Amino acid sequence: MxxxxxxxxxxxxxxxxxxxxxxxxxxxxxxxxxxxxxxxxxxxxxxxxxxxxxxxxxxxxxxxxxxxxxxxxxxxxxxxxxxxxxxxxxxxxxxxxxxxxxxxxxxxxxxxxxxxxxxxxxxxxxxxxxxxxxxxxxxxxxxxxxxxxxxxxxxxxxxxAMLDGLTGLYNRAYFHEHLELEWRRHQRQQVPLGFALLDVDHFKAFNDQYGHVAGDACLRRVAEALKASTRRPAEFVVRYGGEEFAIVMPNTPREEIGRFGEWICRQVQDLAIPHEGSSAAPVVTISAGLAVLVPTPDRTWSDLIERADRALYRAKQEGRNRAMVAD
Ligand SMILES: [Mg+2]
The missing domain is CATH 3.40.50.2300 (Response regulator)
Structure with missing residues (x-):
């Protein structure tokens, strides 16, 4: 034999x-x-x-x-x-x-x-x-x-149990579990872990104007666009909160992540979902905060989230519908 x-x-x-x-x-x-x-x-x-x-x-x-x-x-x-x-x-x-x-x-x-x-x-x-x-x-x-x-x-x-009912993306509970695993794996291999936090611009105004049914439909379309925009199966999209999404990007260098942020903003804008109440554009857009870290023992994955969160805040401050990468 x-x-x-x-x-x-x-x-x-x-x-x-x-x-x-x-x-x-x-x-x-x-x-x-x-x-x-x-x-x-x-x-x-x-x-x-x-x-x-x-x-x-x-x-x-x-x-x-x-x-x-x-x-x-x-x-x-x-x-x-x-x-x-x-x-x-x-x-x-x-x-x-x-x-x-x-x-x-x-x-x-x-x-x-x-x-x-x-x-x-x-x-x-x-x-x-x-x-x-x-x-x-x-x-x-x-x-x-x-x-x-x-x-x-x-x-x-x-x-x-780990899926978000509205969008079919993974939910926040699973996200934390997954990020913890990726963090440890990247620490062992000493390679950069990329992370993006994305927020739909003026989503409250969208709901107020078009109603919550349209709001849900909008979130589903944004979720689909985000999922379609990931290029590798290992990239991982989650619904982070109400109108917030996150993407985990394994082994992604800093140079790539800024380009990815801009690309993903464009993908959502190109959906061309009308949004008259937005100051950013006449259509639904997102703002993106991105961060990259090579994990070290003195840090945790929450540092990655905090950095992306601060970058997202800056993207909002500077007019929305844009991506900012944390220093
Ligand atoms: Mg034996």
Whole structure:
């Protein structure tokens, strides 16, 4: 039998891995990502052969390498060997559960021990299920499928709870969670994280003149324009408040962000939604405040928001329908 094609580092024992694509926060919905951590290449071959049709398979041959890959790639499910020379599977599982970046990943412990004491230890370390060697193929496949189904249902519910009802964009609760993850990822990689805060100009006057139904329709069209204007899937648009929106721009240098701000203002203006009561233009426009930071330990993501907020204030002061970049 040909050995299964696996997505992994050239030397998995080193825990190296291809850099994750810009802005990948979690595996894309669709094909699940499964990580096998086992010190035995033979076990990895066997296990991956059983589940190749259920998702993309990554592997690591030590506990440390497994932890690194889990943090970098955020798989949907980890199959974790207990008996490994560097770290036991129980210890790896505990560390995964202690790390906010990895604590939501489902872990199945794989061991040759059959006692209920071992099963209890696996569950206490945070594992969701338990497989015993020698592996029974049908059991492995069925239990892996169960966990992947549960994970995808949980993800779908989670996404639903995090959407804004009016615009279908992500809401502020999800935004904070997402920005926190991006902040930490950019800090590890020491790359610039861009952020834009956008506000519809004279929106109260719009509602007063055209009514709230038209106001809602206007917000939906602006939201669509913002979403359409993002150029990379990793860019992330949220409804930040009433008529405020925000865009998170992973790995975006300062030179790019000013151009992006102007471009996004133009996209909204080009919708040509009449707005007679606006001093900025005869149509609906937005003002944009933008900021870029390479995260450092003495800062938090709220610094990024504050900077963008101050730049937005300046954009308003200087006549609206424009973008300002924070110093
Ligand atoms: Mg082992």
């Amino acid at each position: 040909a050995s299964p094609k696996m997505d992994t580092a050239a030397d998995p024992a080193q825990g190296a891995s291809p850099a994750s694509p810009a802005g990948t926060v979690a595996a894309e919905p669709g094909r699940p990502l499964i990580l096998i951590v086992d010190d035995s290449p033979e076990s990895i071959r066997l296990l991956s052969g059983l589940i190749l049709d259920k998702g993309d398979v990554l592997f690591a041959t030590s506990g440390e390498a497994g932890l690194n890959l889990a943090r970098q790639r955020r798989p949907d499910l980890i199959l974790l060997d207990v008996e490994m020379p560097d770290l036991s599977g129980y210890e790896v599982c505990r560390r995964l559960k202690d790390d906010p970046d990895t604590r939501d990943i489902a872990v199945m412990i794989v061991t040759s021990h059959h006692s209920s004491a071992h099963e209890v230890q696996a569950l206490e370390s945070g594992a969701i299920d338990f497989l015993t060697k020698p592996l029974a193929p049908a059991v492995v496949r069925a239990r892996v499928q169960t966990q992947l189904t549960l994970k995808s249902q949980a993800d779908a519910l989670h996404r639903q």
